[in-house]
Amino acid sequence: MLIRRELITRVVRLLIENRLEEGINRIPLEMRPRKNGSVRCCVHKDRAVIKYKLMALLGYNISDEVDELTPLSDYARMANQRTELTDTVLTVVDEACSSCRKTSYQVTNMCRGCVARPCMVNCPKDAIKFVDGQASIDHTTCVNCGQCLKVCPFHAIVYMPVPCEEACPVGAISKGDDGVESIDITKCINCGKCMTACPFGAVMEKSHLVEIFRNKREGKKLVAMVAPAIAGQFNADMGKILHSFKELGFDYVYEVAEGADITTKLEAAELQERLESGAPFMTTSCCPAYTQLVDKHIEQLKPYVSHTHTPMYYSAQVARHNHPNDVLVFVSPCPAKRWESFHDPNVDYTLSFEEYGAWMVAAGIDVSALRSTDIDKFPSAEGRGFGASGGVTQAVKALAPSTLKITDIQINGIDKAAIRQLKSFPKSCPGNFVEVMTCEGGCIGGCNVISNPKVALRQLKQAVEAAPSIVSIEV
Amino acid sequence: MDEKKIEVLVCSGTLCYLMGGSELQLLSECLPPDLRGKVDVKGSPCLDFCNHPKNGRPPFATINGRCIAQASVSLLIAEIRKEIKG
Numbered sequence: 001m002l003i004r005r006e007l008i009t010r011v012v013r014l015l016i017e018n019r020l021e022e023g024i025n026r027i028p029l030e031m032r033p034r035k036n037g038s039v040r041c042c043v044h045k046d047r048a049v050i051k052y053k054l055m056a057l058l059g060y061n062i063s064d065e066v067d068e069l070t071p072l073s074d075y076a077r078m079a080n081q082r083t084e085l086t087d088t089v090l091t092v093v094d095e096a097c098s099s100c101r102k103t104s105y106q107v108t109n110m111c112r113g114c115v116a117r118p119c120m121v122n123c124p125k126d127a128i129k130f131v132d133g134q135a136s137i138d139h140t141t142c143v144n145c146g147q148c149l150k151v152c153p154f155h156a157i158v159y160m161p162v163p164c165e166e167a168c169p170v171g172a173i174s175k176g177d178d179g180v181e182s183i184d185i186t187k188c189i190n191c192g193k194c195m196t197a198c199p200f201g202a203v204m205e206k207s208h209l210v211e212i213f214r215n216k217r218e219g220k221k222l223v224a225m226v227a228p229a230i231a232g233q234f235n236a237d238m239g240k241i242l243h244s245f246k247e248l249g250f251d252y253v254y255e256v257a258e259g260a261d262i263t264t265k266l267e268a269a270e271l272q273e274r275l276e277s278g279a280p281f282m283t284t285s286c287c288p289a290y291t292q293l294v295d296k297h298i299e300q301l302k303p304y305v306s307h308t309h310t311p312m313y314y315s316a317q318v319a320r321h322n323h324p325n326d327v328l329v330f331v332s333p334c335p336a337k338r339w340e341s342f343h344d345p346n347v348d349y350t351l352s353f354e355e356y357g358a359w360m361v362a363a364g365i366d367v368s369a370l371r372s373t374d375i376d377k378f379p380s381a382e383g384r385g386f387g388a389s390g391g392v393t394q395a396v397k398a399l400a401p402s403t404l405k406i407t408d409i410q411i412n413g414i415d416k417a418a419i420r421q422l423k424s425f426p427k428s429c430p431g432n433f434v435e436v437m438t439c440e441g442g443c444i445g446g447c448n449v450i451s452n453p454k455v456a457l458r459q460l461k462q463a464v465e466a467a468p469s470i471v472s473i474e475v
Numbered sequence: 476m477d478e479k480k481i482e483v484l485v486c487s488g489t490l491c492y493l494m495g496g497s498e499l500q501l502l503s504e505c506l507p508p509d510l511r512g513k514v515d516v517k518g519s520p521c522l523d524f525c526n527h528p529k530n531g532r533p534p535f536a537t538i539n540g541r542c543i544a545q546a547s548v549s550l551l552i553a554e555i556r557k558e559i560k561g
Contacts, residue, residue, distance in 0.1 A: 234492055235492065235497075235518060361489055361493055365489060366488050366489050366520065367489050368489070368520050369520055369521065452501065455498075456497070
């Protein structure tokens with residue numbers, strides 16, 4: 001994570017100086033000088049990994065490479081001329097991957113070779129033999145059931161997961177024959193959990209930084225639309241955060257919390273209409289990783305997902321109306337939102353929270369030292385509250401008529417168990433309003449966030465308290 | 476007479492936050508019982524250590540004015556103990 005952030009900062013610094021093509025080949029050398037030791041096997045491997053991570057930051061899939069000799073400066077030049085993006089958001093840096101063994105159970109040297117041999121006795125596939133007085137697992141017959149680990153009295157058997165595969169809730173990332181992970185985009189919901197889980201930083205999010213800076217250089221006006229979770233990212237009030245975008249060179253800034261107010265109004269009305277017409281429950285629709293999960297993996301839940309659009313959609317509609325010829329940039333907590341932005345008719349590019357932070361560092365801006373800008377039009381407290389789990393529920397409850405009895409359920413983070421729970425809802429749902437957040441804690445727990453979610457929640461609460469209630473403003 | 480508290484300043488500058496410094500805001504609540512009441516933890520605007528490479532890498536904090544680079548909650552607790560021992 002920290003290496004990625006340093007890389008983003010270095011790329012942004014070159015973009016600010018308009019010397020990306022001249023400077024980018026030097027980054028791997030500067031970060032891994034010959035005499036400073038290496039993290040991996042040698043300095044050359046470290047530099048190769050950095051090169052491919054930079055390729056992702058230039059907006060490329062690593063698999064786009066056709067010639068290994070193509071230098072980063074060539075990719076930078078091509079990126080500067082690129083006119084089309086794709087909705088493939090995540091890319092595996094194969095050079096950094098392949099270090100993990102296939103998920104397996106392993107016998108450690110803590111094995112005492114005991115006489116009872118519960119591991120061997122309990123193995124349903126007879127995959128355990130004793131060799132030289134120690135248990136040995138035959139991985140060609142082992143089915144990874146974990147019985148041996150449970151029964152070993154010496155805790156001599158360990159489970160060795162592949163972190164990215166373990167974190168992926170939908171089985172979208174797996175090893176090829178060469179041991180390298182690859183993402184199946186037909187299954188991937190772009191939640192980014194693999195990116196957070198990989199301790200080698202081998203999963204990268206493709207960036208739009210080159211495009212954003214190119215538009216700025218060409219004299220286009222930039223419009224930032226900041227997701228509500230941004231309020232928790234720095235030790236600064238919302239006025240300072242909004243002001244920081246002006247300092248970075250954006251011409252206009254919108255709080256997507258204003259779009260959240262529209263989502264709230266329409267979702268509350270939709271919930272009322274559905275429940276009154278006999279529907280057993282409705283789920284939220286503002287998390288794009290969740291809606292992709294339903295589209296790709298839980299077809300039976302589709303009829304229960306709200307048709308109301310996300311806060312970003314409504315904010316972008318307003319911003320596009322006000323700025324028909326300008327460049328709309330969504331400032332995002334996660335890769336799923338980058339995917340959603342690509343499919344949104346009004347959003348041009350996405351800037352992750354990490355990229356926003358790195359841009360400030362590269363530009364020498366200390367957000368906490370900025371003056372706080374005057375906010376002309378406050379979104380509601382509830383709209384700002386969309387940044388954390390429970391926020392959507394609270395907002396919908398505030399606007400729904402008091403006669404509507406809402407029994408809410410919160411799915412606070414998607415994992416395999418949560419998916420099993422969601423699959424059961426069409427048959428039996430214990431509530432009538434289900435809020436689903438793919439990341440634990442909501443968007444403040446997204447994989448692009450800068451701040452610890454616990455710290456971010458405190459900061460977000462301050463931004464919520466500074467805004468008026470949704471019932472007191474005109475939406 | 477009251478024992479003088481150890482003063483910990485945690486940098487809230489943009490670079491320190493980007494490099495994981497927000498975790499340090501949780502130091503007060505992570506202090507082990509024997510250190511509670513002996514340490515005064517405060518947030519600070521950018522401490523300006525990041526502009527001088529000799530100070531090391533962010534995130535930064537200070538303990539009684541002594542600069543701690545690559546600060547983490549566990550490192551700060553260890554350094555606070557050192558400070559108490561003198």
